[in-house]
Amino acid sequence: MKPLEQVLSPAIINRNSFADTVYEQKEHFIHKINKLKIDIIKNHQPSYPLDFIRPEITESWIRSKNYGVDSFKFNTPFLDTHTIKQILNKNQYLTKAAAPYIHKLANIFKSTDCYVMLTDAQGTILQVVCRDKKTIQSYQLEVGAIWNEETIGTCSHGLSLLLKTPMQAWGPEHYSQILFQSTGSSSPIFDVFGNLAGTLTIVSDEDFHQSAHTFALVVSIAWIIQNEFQLLSKSAVLSATLETSEDALITINNNGIISQANLKAYQLLDYKNNNLIGMPIENVFGNQPVINSILEMGKPIYDTEIQIGHTDLRINLHSVHPVKDHIGNKYGYVLRLKKIVNKTFDKSSDSGLRFSFDKIIASSLEMEKTVTLAKHFATSDVNILIQGESGTGKEVFAQAIHNSSRPNGPFMAINCAAIPHNLIESELFGYEGGTFTGAERNGKRGKIELANGGTLFLDEIGDMPLDVQPVLLRILEEKRVMRLGSNKYTPVDFRLIAATNKNLRELVSKNKFRLDLYYRISIFKITIPPLRERGDDIINLAQHFINSAATKYQVPAPYLSDTAKFKLLNYTWPGNVRQLENTMLYAVYVSKNGIIWPENLPDDISATAMEITDDSVTKTVVKDRVILPIQEIEKVSIRDALLQTGNNIRETAKLLGISKSTLYRKIREYQILDI
Numbered sequence: 001m002k003p004l005e006q007v008l009s010p011a012i013i014n015r016n017s018f019a020d021t022v023y024e025q026k027e028h029f030i031h032k033i034n035k036l037k038i039d040i041i042k043n044h045q046p047s048y049p050l051d052f053i054r055p056e057i058t059e060s061w062i063r064s065k066n067y068g069v070d071s072f073k074f075n076t077p078f079l080d081t082h083t084i085k086q087i088l089n090k091n092q093y094l095t096k097a098a099a100p101y102i103h104k105l106a107n108i109f110k111s112t113d114c115y116v117m118l119t120d121a122q123g124t125i126l127q128v129v130c131r132d133k134k135t136i137q138s139y140q141l142e143v144g145a146i147w148n149e150e151t152i153g154t155c156s157h158g159l160s161l162l163l164k165t166p167m168q169a170w171g172p173e174h175y176s177q178i179l180f181q182s183t184g185s186s187s188p189i190f191d192v193f194g195n196l197a198g199t200l201t202i203v204s205d206e207d208f209h210q211s212a213h214t215f216a217l218v219v220s221i222a223w224i225i226q227n228e229f230q231l232l233s234k235s236a237v238l239s240a241t242l243e244t245s246e247d248a249l250i251t252i253n254n255n256g257i258i259s260q261a262n263l264k265a266y267q268l269l270d271y272k273n274n275n276l277i278g279m280p281i282e283n284v285f286g287n288q289p290v291i292n293s294i295l296e297m298g299k300p301i302y303d304t305e306i307q308i309g310h311t312d313l314r315i316n317l318h319s320v321h322p323v324k325d326h327i328g329n330k331y332g333y334v335l336r337l338k339k340i341v342n343k344t345f346d347k348s349s350d351s352g353l354r355f356s357f358d359k360i361i362a363s364s365l366e367m368e369k370t371v372t373l374a375k376h377f378a379t380s381d382v383n384i385l386i387q388g389e390s391g392t393g394k395e396v397f398a399q400a401i402h403n404s405s406r407p408n409g410p411f412m413a414i415n416c417a418a419i420p421h422n423l424i425e426s427e428l429f430g431y432e433g434g435t436f437t438g439a440e441r442n443g444k445r446g447k448i449e450l451a452n453g454g455t456l457f458l459d460e461i462g463d464m465p466l467d468v469q470p471v472l473l474r475i476l477e478e479k480r481v482m483r484l485g486s487n488k489y490t491p492v493d494f495r496l497i498a499a500t501n502k503n504l505r506e507l508v509s510k511n512k513f514r515l516d517l518y519y520r521i522s523i524f525k526i527t528i529p530p531l532r533e534r535g536d537d538i539i540n541l542a543q544h545f546i547n548s549a550a551t552k553y554q555v556p557a558p559y560l561s562d563t564a565k566f567k568l569l570n571y572t573w574p575g576n577v578r579q580l581e582n583t584m585l586y587a588v589y590v591s592k593n594g595i596i597w598p599e600n601l602p603d604d605i606s607a608t609a610m611e612i613t614d615d616s617v618t619k620t621v622v623k624d625r626v627i628l629p630i631q632e633i634e635k636v637s638i639r640d641a642l643l644q645t646g647n648n649i650r651e652t653a654k655l656l657g658i659s660k661s662t663l664y665r666k667i668r669e670y671q672i673l674d675i
């Protein structure tokens with residue numbers, strides 16, 4: 001703000017010195033100002049030195065004259081009703097923020113002749129509170145009246161708008177003679193981007209009702225209004241910013257409650273008819289250890305795949321960032337979500353097929369056998385059936401086979417369980433234009449046609465509708481396809497890889513899958529073992545996922561402690577490799593000091609190790625040597641304790657509750673350290 005001498009009228013500043021001889025001095029002062037005003041407007045030599053008139057005022061007089069303002073008439077232009085409506089609508093946040101304060105001020109001044117008004121950046125009156133009807137009439141004080149330098153000449157809020165600073169104008173300083181008795185104090189109000197939004201003004205008809213204090217009051221209240229106005233528009237600006245994003249965005253508070261979501265988030269999560277705001281994120285995403293760990297630890301994460309609840313929808317958490325103020329207070333998180341090109345949609349060969357045989361981690365005997373078999377099948381053009389529990393890597397194998405046998409052709413994936421029954425035929429076989437309502441005008445090629453020269457991956461084939469199965473069978477036999485609504489065949493050359501986590505034989509016996517199709521697709525079968533049967537592969541995969549999680553979080557890869565390994569080997573992994581991947585992502589995130597301990601694993605994994613009761617599971621676990629000999633457990637405990645104490649023998653012995661000499665003996669016996 002400018003120095004007080006420039007913003008306050010000299011009449012107010014010098015009021016105390018007027019006090020004794022009040023009348024004469026003030027009248028003389030007024031006379032001098034009026035004379036000077038006429039001199040300046042008429043371009044005469046000034047009759048008095050200019051030092052008691054602020055240059056801002058004299059410059060404004062000249063501009064007012066140039067605008068052609070008539071100083072003896074008060075002709076404020078008015079906007080028509082429609083434009084007033086538009087302007088009020090445009091300024092609704094400003095008027096909403098200002099209304100309570102304007103009324104409070106007006107109440108304070110109710111026994112005086114003061115009135116309070118709010119204008120927009122052009123000087124249009126948006127709100128005005130004035131008790132005196134006569135004043136309203138003589139000044140045409142109404143919403144929609146345009147009061148600025150161009151319309152009424154020099155005035156405090158006209159100057160405030162122009163100079164973007166608080167200003168006061170006193171009686172004769174006004175250009176218009178009608179405002180001769182008035183004194184105004186104005187302060188500008190700025191929007192969230194620093195643009196001028198309007199002014200707040202207090203005007204009184206008696207200058208003794210105005211003082212430096214009135215001026216300070218206007219400045220303070222304008223500042224409060226500005227804060228509220230900016231707060232209101234900030235949330236609107238934030239929503240608008242969210243909407244301009246290419247990605248789906250969600251903001252959550254520290255407790256995981258959704259506070260904002262853009263349209264893309266609603267579309268991605270298929271929440272078109274429900275409100276996301278106020279929902280716990282867990283209700284929308286299902287229980288996600290990664291999200292839990294973020295809420296717990298507050299660190300950002302990047303590029304993480306999650307599966308939404310029990311649905312088929314997989315999304316990529318492109319980033320999750322804490323929202324902090326400049327002193328580090330955390331208010332919540334912004335989640336940037338991306339759709340993972342779903343198995344129900346096209347996956348052409350250039351859309352990022354990640355897996356080839358050399359990227360499949362498989363060192364257990366079972367898995368090595370599986371990979372060898374898959375490589376062997378890949379060399380021919382036979383149809384292949386991949387069986388395995390969910391998350392075991394069926395698609396990983398399908399991609400590897402495709403990349404090794406038809407790398408230059410398309411890879412078309414379709415998840416039979418995820419496509420509505422009535423759409424599956426058109427998705428697979430395509431259709432001619434005008435076949436049914438809602439169809440594309442020129443028709444559409446089906447996935448089978450699109451897979452020509454490459455691979456068709458039919459995931460969850462057990463869910464293929466019974467009436468579609470014979471058509472597929474015929475296509476496999478004849479290698480030609482007919483679009484719906486057409487009578488022409490198109491020859492197709494593709495390899496079919498089908499996958500299922502169901503027992504197809506059983507489905508056949510229940511008449512839910514056709515025997516002839518089963519025979520057609522199941523001659524070359526690959527069965528991927530569940531993770532719990534892969535022994536050391538669990539650790540190799542865990543290590544692999546730790547490394548990629550560390551790259552994702554841009555931290556050094558933590559060491560996987562033996563006790564944590566022990567827990568991983570003991571767990572039954574119902575979600576298989578996908579679950580292990582998420583577990584490691586979580587563990588890397590929550591680990592401290594570069595080591596993953598059992599407590600860094602999700603509760604169900606760290607807790608269940610020794611409590612396996614299911615008979616079938618126990619057998620497998622035994623087979624995969626999860627029940628370790630006592631010595632092995634002892635060795636693991638000693639190694640971890642040494643790791644925790646940085647090889648400090650005294651502390652390690654204390655931690656394990658044994659003597660130092662016993663510890664030395666066991667270290668030598670188990671050949672843990674070089675001593």
Ligand SMILES: Nc1ncnc2c1ncn2[C@@H]1O[C@H](COP(=O)(O)OP(=O)(O)OP(=O)(O)O)[C@@H](O)[C@H]1O
Pocket residue numbers: 359360361362388389390391392393394395396397459501577578581
């Ligand atoms: N042998 C492996 N080496 C490395 N990563 C693997 C391996 N097997 C699986 N994965 C990882 O596990 C995730 C799940 O694999 P995939 O999607 O192929 O399983 P799926 O059996 O097709 O699952 P679903 O039955 O649910 O469709 C993949 O994203 C991949 O990162």
